Amino acid sequence: MFRRFRRYLTFLAIGDVLLTVAALGAAVLLRPVLPWGRSIAGQSVLVSPVVYAVVALLWPIGFQTLGVYDSRLATNVLAQVRRLTIAVPVSVFVLGGFLYFTFRDISRLLIIYFALANWALLVLLRVGGGRLLQALRDVRNTAGRVLIVGAGETAARVADIIERELNPAYQVAGFACDTEPGEERCRPILGSIAETPRVAWETGCDEIVIALPSECHEQIERIVYDLQEQPVHIHIVPDSFRLAMVRARTETLFGLPMVGLREPVIDGVDWALKRTFDLLATVVLLPLALPVMALIAIAVKLHDGGPILFRQERIGENGSPFRILKFRTMVPGADSLQDHVTALDDDGNHVYKTRRDPRVTGVGAFLRRWSLDELPQLLNVLRGEMSLVGPRPEQAFVVDQYEPWQRQRLAVPPGITGWWQVSGRSDLPMHLNTQYDLFYIRNYSLWLDLKILWGTVGAVLQRRGAF
Secondary structure (H helix, E strand, O other): OOHHHHHHHHHHHHHHHHHHHHHHHHHHHHOOOOOOOOOOOOOOOOOOHHHHHHHHHHHHHHHHHOOOOOHHHOOOHHHHHHHHHHHHHHHHHHHHHHHHHOOOOOOHHHHHHHHHHHHHHHHHHHHHHHHHHHHHHHHHOOOEEEEEEOOOHHHHHHHHHHHHHOOOOEEEEEEEOOOOOOOOOOOOEEEOOOOHHHHHHHHOOOEEEEOOOHHHHHHHHHHHHHHHHOOOEEEEOOOOHHHOOOOOEEEEEOOEEEEEOOOOOOOHHHHHHHHHHHHHHHHHHHHHHHHHHHHHHHHHHHHHOOOOEEEEEEEOHHHOEEEEEEEOOEOOOHHHHHHHHOEEOOOOOEEOOOOOOOOEOHHHHHHHHOOHHHOOHHHHHHOOOOEEEOOOOEEHHHHOOOOHHHHHHHHOOOEEEOHHHHHOHHHOOHHHHHHHHHHHHHOOOHHHHHHHHHHHHHHHHOOOOOO
16 A cells, blocks of 8 residues: 555655765765864864765665565655664764775764764655645645555544544545445445445545455455456455455555555656666667667658657556557557457457558568567656566457466566567467566565566567567
C-alpha cells in the first residue's frame, strides 16, 4: 500500500544529499565568523572535495540502513524527525571516524555546526514536503482511493489507520458489504461484496483492502480473480495466505498485520536505483540515437508516405494502460488486419506474430531485423511508462486472454528488452515467454538488468528471433 510514497521518498533521498552537502558548506562559512570556540581568524577552514564526496555517499547509505526511508513513515513528520534525530548523529559519528584517519585538521566545532545545520535543514525538508503533499491533494485531488471489502471491526480499524496515518496520500472511498455494517465507522456502503470490481472501477479506487472473516475464502478468491483485469493493488487482512502470487508481501500497517498480493515487486531502494539507471542511461543514449532516428524517420516517410510513428495502447505495470511509441513497420491500418494473420500452434495456443507477416513493409522488415523500430520507446522510458529492462508490454486484447497465472508478468514495469528477448526473442510464443518473464520477476536485481542489456546487444547483432 505504500507504493504511492516511492517517488516522494526518492525526492527526500535526493533532497537529503543536496541539503547535507549544503549544510557542510554552510558550516565551513560559519566557523570563522561565529563567536564560539577558539578563534581561527586568518586561517583557512576550507574542506577538501573528498570530504564532500564522502558525505554525499555516507548519508544515503546510513539513512537507508537506519530506516529513515521506511515507506510506512513517509508522511509521518514526527516519526521522520525521530529517525533523523538518531540517523544524523550516527552518520556524523561515522564521518568523524573517517576524518580521524584522513583529515585530522578539520575543526571539531565545524563538525558540530554541520550536524546541527544538517538536522535542521532535513527537518524543514520533511515539513515542507508534507505540506506539499497536502496541497497537491487539495488542488489536484491526487490522493489514492481505498475501497475496503467488509464492514466489521477489522474493516473499521483499517479505515481509522488509513485516515490517521496515511493521510494525505490515501483516503477511504467507502466499503463493500452484503449486510448492515457492524461498525458505524464503516460507511458509506457502495455495494455488495460481489459488486466489488464494479464499485472499484466506478469510484476510481486503486487500492483494495479485503477485511473479511476467514470463512469467506471462496468470496475472497473470487474477488481477487475478478479484480485481475483492473489496475488495482489488492491487500488482505489475514488469513488468506493460499492466494499468494509472485511475491506475497507481509507488512504491518501500524500494528495491523496485512498481506499484499499484488504489491510492486520492485519497490523502495530497488525502484529508485532502477529508475535512476533508466534515466541516466536514456539521457546518454538519446543524443547518440537521434541522428539514426532522423534517418529512419525520413526512410519510413519516403517509402509509402504514411505516418512515421506507430502509437498503440499497451498494458503496463499492474495493468495500467499507456501508449507505446515505435517506428511504423507495417502498412497503415495494419491493426484491422490482425485477425487475418493470427494463427494457432500445435497445442491450440494463439500466435500473434509470424515470420512472414504480409503487413510488414520493406523498410519495416529491415528495422525489425535490427530492432531499430524500438528506438522511440526511449521516450516511454523517460516518461516512466517503461523501463529499459522488463517484460514486453502486450496489447489489451492479448492480456484479456491471459490465464490468472500469466497476469503475474504485469507485476513489474514493462521493458524495451527482457529475459525473454535474450533467451529466444520472438522465436517463443506468448504462453512460453511468460515463464521467462516470471523468472525475471522472481530474480530481479540491477545486476540482472545489466546482464540482460549486455545480452541484448549480442541478440540484436545476431538478429536472433527478430522479425
